[in-house]
Amino acid sequence: MKPGDLVRAARRLLAMTQEEFAVSVGSRQSLISKYERGQVDPPGALIIHCMTLLRPIDTQPVTEDSLVQLIRDRLSGAEHAAARKAIAAVIDGIR
Secondary structure: OOHHHHHHHHHHHOOOOHHHHHHHHOOOHHHHHHHHHOOOOOOHHHHHHHHHHHOOOOOOOOOHHHHHHHHHHHOOOHHHHHHHHHHHHHHHHHO
16 A cells, blocks of 8 residues: 555544645645655655554554563474574664
8 A cells, every 4th residue: 555545534434524634744735745645755744644544443552462472372493593584673673
């Protein structure tokens, strides 16, 4: 999904016009229109806001413990050694 599609989907989920949505997120209607048409990329904070709105209600939040459990459940065994190594490299890169 493109960023503009995400903005449009969140706005439509709330059944708002572009103007109403703009007011609710502290923006202008003209910018919301540009985001939705893909002319301008929306700021990260708006993308996160839209993703939060579109997240299924029954989805559990991602926590450190849930990530560790997911790795244990789905990436155990020798056949997943490369995936575990890649995840470790990503984590090391964050430090």
